[in-house]
Amino acid sequence: MKLQGVEDTLMKWMHFALSCLSAIASVDFSSRRLGDSLLQSAEYRHNRLPHHSSLGAIFSCVSGVIFLGTPHRGSSQATIAKCFAKAAKALDANDNILQVLERNADILERQRNSFDSLRKDLFITCLYEELPMPILGMIVPETSACIDGPDVLKEQIPGRNHRSMVKFASRDEKQYEIVSYYIQRAVEVTLSGISYRDEQPGLAPSNSMSSPVTYSGPVISIIESCILDSLRFHTMDDRYNGIESAYKSVVGAHKSTYDWMFDRPGPGFVDWLERGHGIFWINGKAGSGKSTLMKFIRDNPRLSYHLKGTAGNWKEVMIADFYFWAAGSAEQRSQTGLLMTILYRILKQVKKLIPIVAPREWGHVGPIAARIVQDTFERTRDARDSRGLPLISPRGLLIQVYQEACLQWTRQALLQVFHDLLVNLPPSTLLLIILDGLDEYEAKEQEMEELTELLKQTGRMSNVKICLSTRPWTIFENQFGGGQYPTFQLQHLTHNDIEFFVTESLNRSMLMQNLLQAYPKQVPDLFSTIVLKAEGVFLWVRLVVRSSIKALQNGDELSDLQEKVDELPEDLERLYKHMLDRIEPKYWKRSSKIFSIVDAASDPLYALTVWYSGEAEANPLEDLAVESKLARCYQVHLRLMSQCAGLLELRHDGSNTSLPEDYSEADLLRQDESWSFSERQHYLRSRVHHLHRTTKDFLDRPDIASMLSSRREPGFDVHKWLAIHTLVELRSATAKSPRYTKEEDLWDGTGFHLSRINQTFSSYAANCRPGDSALRLSKIRDIFLRSVGLSVTVDARFVRCINQAEDPDFLKTKGWSSVDASDEAKQVSSNDGMYKDHLLICKELDCYGRKELEILLLEEGVN
Incomplete structure (x- = not known):
């Protein structure tokens, strides 16, 4: 075993890891093992052996190094090899490594010397331990751990020995703060474009021949981030977060709805993933659970497994998803939002394609970024903080470039970039596009036809697959049906899922369990009636289960429950009207006000904001205790259930979780000390949403809107x-x-x-x-x-x-x-x-x- 052999193997891994990094790719965090030795060797061999391009690539990417208890020289008692061996022994290295370190002392010394000749171009920090190890003593003392030089930053990790110097129990520890501080500063210096390697930090060395105008790594990162940020909009992930997750059993381990999607033979989805091509069309009635299924597909680890196992032997698989949402922002229901999202998700994974597919934007942003970085460097050249580091904010540079560049995208420009991206995808890369709710695209019939034709053309590419879901409208049947693409109707496949959901949901209620004991034969019949009457519409089932639980809490008997289920309309809109008509007249004014506020809001409103719609005396500018805020959130939850008939609901901010529908599970009334921090934040930042897209459609109907308007207080703006x-x-x-x-x-x-x-x-x-x-x-x-x-x-x-x-x-x-x-x-x-x-x-x-x-x-x- 030779050190050089170990080095070559690990070099490949270092090169791979560095190639995966973006913003912090040029900061090397050398561990107490062989990290610094490998880095030094890469630099040394790159300068001595120019044909080692992979090693040169590593060195060219590194502009900063943080040494963590790393020996750089021996002492009067030991050579540097012995220092390395001692450090390795402290970290339980095997005997082979220890022998290699002892045998190759001259190599280690030579690498350290070569590193000294090159390090003037690097941002260097040396951190070292304070305490000795039991028996072994001080592993890497300050004299060995620190490199000489006025530009080298040095600091001791107090109260720690070599083994524990970077082990932390929490973020509050002083030792953690010290290490994280230097990491943050190294990243900031790197991203800000302060490269000690270049005379001009904005532009790359003049011998670069990759393009007419070549920029340094940090400036390229800013250009990439600026273009990516211009594609991103703030509601991009809202619909995904708001989709209900597949129902998971609280009894049977690992059981959930939609598990059949990845079964064989199943609906043929797995065969399409592995051997099919083009489009897979999932269609289903309103409320049948299409969006939940699409989210289940996207999040399921079996998706990538089956895609990678396709006949094409793809080296890489990329997934880009978009969820149309008619009740959301303009971007969430437009082709522009679709293209921006898909481009953002793909280009974020293959940033090297950005200058190729968006040359106009790259050419516009590049000079701005280089100039701002250069100006900032000149302005802050002598400005230093208390530790002697440049006062430059990488985030600030990006914001300044973003604001000055002010990129604006037209639909035509996005289409061109999308076309160029598909053409330039590596032939060994498979792209899967997941597109949910195409029927929620806000467009005229001709525009809808143009988009469906675009999807069909995209699906004809050999390395692109598209899985999309819609309602069974005629336009989609004409475009995707008739045997053109594999498909299924969701409501025909969810009978077992709905039965599973009804049984578990109702059996979780103690009142239902008591009823089951009293009527062991009749209660299962009630469950079967609900399942059959649902006709595959999950949303209908959810509303009926909620209504049944509330009826049990009101003291209803089995016959009452059966009667209510029998009289419930099977059609969703008629069910909504049935629910709306049951709102007591004394709540009409309040509920119509809430409906109008939620409908007019550009984004879902916080529960704490909606609370003030019914409180004439409260001051929204007052400071409130957390307990008061939690109580108000729960009050809004109750108002939506009663005064708004459950057609609106609260969902935790940043998640798809709604507040508990079972009134016996009033989580917001728990004792204060039982709350975790994350639970508090979820409830305090919960927002008011329409129950479903069909709910908004129903409330927007002219006859329903007119009825609600007549109930509203006159003069309310x-x-x-x-x-x-x-x-x-x-x-x-x-x-x-x-x-x-x-x-x-x-x-x-x-x-x-x-x-x-x-x-x-x-x-x-x-x-x-x-x-x-x-x-x-x-x-x-x-x-x-x-x-x-x-x-x-x-x-x-x-x-x-x-x-x-x-x-x-x-x-x-x-x-x-x-x-x-x-x-x-x-x-x-x-x-x-x-x-x-x-x-x-x-x-x-x-x-x-x-x-x-x-x-x-x-x-x-x-x-």
Whole structure:
């Protein structure tokens, strides 16, 4: 066994790992084993043996190294080989490695010397232990662990020996904070483009011949991220997160609905994955569970297994998914959103294709990124923090480039990129596109036909497969049916799933278990009636199960349950009407108000926001204890179940989990000490959603909308209500925001959050009823933004810092002569035209804005 042989093997793994990294690809984290030895050897052999291209690739990617208890030299008592061997022994290395280290002392010394000659180009940190090991003593003392040089950062890990120096019990430990600090700084220096290797950090070395204009690795990362971010929209994952997961048994281990999808012979899906081509069409009635099935397919580990086992012997499999959502944002129901999502998901996996398929965007962003990185480097060349590191934020650079580049995508441009991407996919790569809810695409018939034709053309490519789901509409039957593609009707395959769901769901109720004991033969008959009447519609079953559990809690007998099931309409829309008609008249005004608010909202509203729709005396600006917030969330849950007939529901933010339907499982009423942090956050940030897409369709029907409008309080302006409560959200955000004095401060990302709130507010304000409402609301918006030193850009897309040198008297710029700011706060320095006490002015503005908003809340009675 030779060290060089071990090195060659591990080199391949290092090269593979480095090629998989993006943002932090140029930071090497050398362990206490052979990591640094391998890295040094790669650099040494690359310089001595230029034909070792793979080793050169490793060295060219590395611009920073963090050594963690790594010996760099011997001492008066031991050679460097003995230091390595001692460290390896402390880490329980096998005898072969120890012998190799002893035999190859000269190689190790030579590698260290060569590394010393090259390291001037690298960002280096050396961390070392404080305590000796039992018996073995001090493994790698400071003299061996640290490299000499004024540019090398060094720090001891207190209270740790060689074995434990990077083992942490929690993030709160000081040792963890030290290590994570240096890792973060190394990544920041790398991403910011500060390359000690290049004279100009923005541009790559001039001998690069890969393209007419070549950029350094960090700048390329910024260009890639900027183009990817321009494809991403903030609701991209909302529909996926909101889809109910397949029902899993609480009794039978590993059993869930839809398990049959990956069975053989099953519906033929597995055969299509392995040997088929083109499109697989899943169609089913509304509410039959198509979206849940598509999510089940996407998340199932058997999917990749069967795709990789196809006859094509694909080296790589990529999956891109999109879920149309008619009740969502414009992007969620458009072809533009579909293309942006698919491109984002694919290009994120193969970033090397970005300059090939999007050359126009690359050519636009590239010079901007290089210039900004160069300017930032020049401006901060001498600026250092307390540890001597450059004061540069990689996230800030990306935001600055993103805002200046301001990429805008048209549908035609997206189609061109999509076409070029498919053409340039490696022939050994298989792409699977999962497309759910094509019937929820908001388009005219011709546009729908154009999209289906695009999908069919895409499916003809040898390395592309498409699995899509729709309702059984005529247009889809013409395009995908008639034996053109493999297909099935979902409602014909879910009888056992529905039976499984009904039995387990109802048997979980203690009241139903008591009823089963009293009527051991009749209760199973009731279950069978529900299953048969469902006709494959999962949503219908869910509503009936919910209704049955509520009836049991009201004391209904078996005969009552049977009668209610018999009289329930089998059609979903008639069932919705049946549920709506059962709302008590005393709740009509409240429920119609909630329905109108949820319908007009651009995004699902937080439960805590909807709570104020029924509370005339409460102040949404007040500070609340966590317990009060949890109680209000549960109150909203109860209101939606009773006052809104369950046609709306709460779902945990960032998940597909709805609040418990069984009233006996009132999780929100649990003792405070039993809550975990994540559980609290899920409930506190839960949002109000339509029960299903069919629910929104039903509520949007002209006759139903007219009925709800007639029940609503006269004069209620829903867009004004939403605008005011968006101002409440804005005020909450600015109250936690830092005070900005220069544009660079916005690089922390807060500017994007405030911009998004502003965009939502502007949309609501523009749709307020005629009058002075929009102007008054906008003034309050401007006050809150200016309280943190910001204003809105001309196009209203972003927020920007106020240049107070140009606008020193910004308190009166918009005619806010009533601002009650102190004389001292209003004094302006005669030298530079800036306020003496900027912080005091900001506080005055915040107080004034809050006061104006509270007055508006009282006047309008919208809370």
